[in-house]
Every structure is written in C-alpha cells, then in structure tokens.
Amino acid sequence: MFIGVPKEIKNHEYRVGLTPESVAELIANGHNVIVETYAGAGIGADDDAYIAAGAEIAETADEIFANAEMIVKVKEPQAVERAMLREGQILYTYLHLAPDPEQTKDLINSGAVCIAYETVTDRNGGLPLLKPMSQVAGRMSVQAGAAALEKAHGGRGVLLGGVPGVKPGKVVIIGGGVVGFNAAQMAVGLHADVTILDRNPEALEKLENHFEASAKVVYSTKAALEDEVCNADLVVGAVLIPGAAAPKLVTRELISKMQPGAVVVDVAIDQGGCFETSKATTHAEPTYVVDDVVHYCVANMPGAVARTSTYALNNVTLPHALAIANNGWKKALSDNRHLMNGLNVAFGQVTYKAVADDLGYEFKAPEDLLN
CATH class of the missing domain: 3.40.50.720 (NAD(P)-binding Rossmann-like Domain)
Known part of the structure; x- marks a missing residue:
C-alpha cells in the first residue's frame, strides 16, 4: 500500500x-x-x-x-x-x-x-488509541492550570502546593477516567488539595484505593459538583462519552459563582467541552476570561510536548x-x-x-x- x-x-x-x-x-x-x-x-x-x-x-x-x-x-x-x-x-x-x-x-x-x-476499542471496553493522549493531556492539565493560576496570567495568584503555613490550592477534577486519574496524580504530586468527582462506583473504588488519603473521592451529584467547583482554585474537566459530544456539566451560572481568578482547564474540548463557557483555543492564545474565571481550552494539548x-x-x-x-x-x-x-x-x-x-x-x- x-x-x-x-x-x-x-x-x-x-x-x-x-x-x-x-x-x-x-x-x-x-x-x-x-x-x-x-x-x-x-x-x-x-x-x-x-x-x-x-x-x-x-x-x-x-x-x-x-x-x-x-x-x-x-x-x-x-x-x-x-x-x-x-x-x-x-x-x-x-x-x-x-x-x-x-x-x-x-x-x-x-x-x-x-x-x-x-x-477504536479494546477487549476491555477501553479506548487504547485515545489513552496515551489522555494520559498526556491529564498530566498537562495540571501543569497548564498551575501556570494559569499565576497572577501575571490572570489567575488568583495561588501556588497549588502551598508552602509551610499557607494552605495548598484546591484542585477539583470532574471525571475519574484516564484523564482524571493522570490529572490527579500530578495534582497530588504537587501536594495540592485534590477532589475527584465521578459517578461510576467502580471508578470511585479504584481511585479511593489508589490515592487513599492523598485525594478525596466524591460521588458526583449536582449539589456536590456545585459545592466543589465554587470553592476550587483549579477545575479540570475530564469527562468523555466515546464518540459523542461531551455533556455540559458546568453551567454558565456556576462559572459565575466561582472565585475570581480561578482557572478551568477543559480537556474535553475536542468533543465540544464540558463547561458551558468553553470554546476551543490554541497554544498561540490558550486562555480567555469569562466572569473573572480563566479558561484554558486548547484542543490539541499534547501537541505542545x-x-x-x-x-x-x-x-x-x-x-x-x-x-x-x-x-x-x-x-x-x-x-x-x-x-x-x-x-x-x-x-x-x-x-x-x-x-x-x-x-x-x-x-x-x-x-x-x-x-
């Protein structure tokens, strides 16, 4: 051929x-x-x-x-x-x-x-050709979010890991699949305050067993989502419905309730994004601001590495x-x-x-x- x-x-x-x-x-x-x-x-x-x-x-x-x-x-x-x-x-x-x-x-x-x-699928129902890029994007999401939180980039001026005597930044990850797991690994490694939201009982158990006390694992109800997002410094959108448009889990109204200078990183942007305020951006101009919240929605994040x-x-x-x-x-x-x-x-x-x-x-x- x-x-x-x-x-x-x-x-x-x-x-x-x-x-x-x-x-x-x-x-x-x-x-x-x-x-x-x-x-x-x-x-x-x-x-x-x-x-x-x-x-x-x-x-x-x-x-x-x-x-x-x-x-x-x-x-x-x-x-x-x-x-x-x-x-x-x-x-x-x-x-x-x-x-x-x-x-x-x-x-x-x-x-x-x-x-x-x-x-493309595998015998376990996974997406093997998407997985490596999801691993890269998940890890990059925290890296990108940490940079966007810097005051010079429009963020709250929060260091995710904190320092002795100052509490760490709060990272909320919506979705506990490949992207969410890898994002959590990075955020935990930085000693951030990490919460992972998901609705799959098996995923919740796996995450709980892996991270133990280093990350909180929460069943994602509407009330839980709103509470966590409103108090977050960084929110990572990591939801996926294979081949379909991503659900808009975080509404414009909820974005408006977030802390000024907070950051959202929408890893689901390739499938339309899971924040109602998301629109695809590029590495040339990766962020924009809606209601004082910094949005990072680069559609080809792994391209940077x-x-x-x-x-x-x-x-x-x-x-x-x-x-x-x-x-x-x-x-x-x-x-x-x-x-x-x-x-x-x-x-x-x-x-x-x-x-x-x-x-x-x-x-x-x-x-x-x-x-």
Whole structure:
C-alpha cells in the first residue's frame, strides 16, 4: 500500500502521524511511504531520518494526498486537507466529529474511508488509541492550570502546593477516567488539595484505593459538583462519552459563582467541552476570561510536548496501520471488531452511531457497509 504522511497544519501542532521507526516497520512489510518535507521537525526527526528509514520525501501536501492510498495523521484534517481527500482513500487519524458538523459534512462529501483513533476499542471496553493522549493531556492539565493560576496570567495568584503555613490550592477534577486519574496524580504530586468527582462506583473504588488519603473521592451529584467547583482554585474537566459530544456539566451560572481568578482547564474540548463557557483555543492564545474565571481550552494539548506524544501515539496506532496496509481496510476491519469501531465515515455514510445521533445523520452500520 502507498501510505502518505502530511505535515500537520493545525495551529501549533508539532506531532506527526508516523515516526521514522514506524515508517521503517511499514516499509519492512512491503509498503511505500511518502512523507511531506519537514513533517517530523517538531519531534526532532528531519527528512534525512525518514529517507534513512526508506521513505520518499514530498515537497507539498498536494503530492501526498494525490498519490497515497492511506493518509496517516494526528489531528483532524483541516478544510484545505479535506478538499484533497478522494473517494475510497483511507484517512487514519483523530477526528472528533460529534462537535464538528463542518468537518463531518466534508468527510461525507469526500467519499473517503475515515477511521478515527478515538473510537477504536479494546477487549476491555477501553479506548487504547485515545489513552496515551489522555494520559498526556491529564498530566498537562495540571501543569497548564498551575501556570494559569499565576497572577501575571490572570489567575488568583495561588501556588497549588502551598508552602509551610499557607494552605495548598484546591484542585477539583470532574471525571475519574484516564484523564482524571493522570490529572490527579500530578495534582497530588504537587501536594495540592485534590477532589475527584465521578459517578461510576467502580471508578470511585479504584481511585479511593489508589490515592487513599492523598485525594478525596466524591460521588458526583449536582449539589456536590456545585459545592466543589465554587470553592476550587483549579477545575479540570475530564469527562468523555466515546464518540459523542461531551455533556455540559458546568453551567454558565456556576462559572459565575466561582472565585475570581480561578482557572478551568477543559480537556474535553475536542468533543465540544464540558463547561458551558468553553470554546476551543490554541497554544498561540490558550486562555480567555469569562466572569473573572480563566479558561484554558486548547484542543490539541499534547501537541505542545510533541516528541513524547508522537512516540506514545505511534506505539498504539502502528499495529492497526500495519493491519490496514497488509490486509486492506475491509479485511482489517472485518477481522477486528475493535478496529471496526473506529470507522466513523465511509463512502458518504456515517458509520458511528453517536456521531449520527448528535449531528442528525442516518446511521449506517459498518458491518452492512463491509457486506
């Protein structure tokens, strides 16, 4: 198969779809790989590293999209990239379609076969291609929130860990999944006052057993959520409904009741965000203020630590890329139900139910499309 890796063009996105090591694996399996010049610069991989791995180098993205049978990316294709997709071409990347009707419409019109990292599952019901980026984003959320709390950045002027004689900052984490767990690890490590809210009894028990007295674990009722958020210095939104838009758990009214200079970090912004006041921002301008509350809503947080993120991502995306390249997308999906769950759009049909429901499209079962 002819596989193409374009340079990411989303604002301040430094990751790349394939590392030189991943390219070498694909080539060892008999495939051809073409990489856009400077695509790996953000992770310290120059064109020579890709050439040494066996790849060809393209001068433009147009050349990649015109020739490749499968496009491997990190972030969702931007409008100019979507216009270059063609019918039957495989797109393998993060998509996050539910809060993005324009992208969904363009992908439908392209006729491309669009496999989304974030909805591929595993035998335990997890999201293995989303997990490493959730780990990175969870850890970064506290790092970013701590910086935003500094007075120079509009925050309350609170040091999360406090100092002897001064109490630590209060961190509230909404959601106890992968993002929430990793955020809590970081916040506990800084010796902050940490509370984690969740509704899943198994998650609550796991969190309680892991953190013991170093973090409080609370069942998330409306009253508990309001009480914790209103008294927080930093709130991390870490909720996820696979493939669907994130629920707006924190209303505009509740934001207005928070302490002036408090910070919210919405890690769910890729799926539309879980704060009613959230809107996607970039690393160039990561924050804005609503009702004296600083909002950090960067939609590609892991892009800031591109090398760590790219290698972590390739560890989980490469095996499926190999399966698709070796067997073709139809057989690869037919052989692996979990990879089939990643199919979101194909030949003008929406093949992921949560996306179809959220955006008002007719749902086409992927099994029916394969048959």
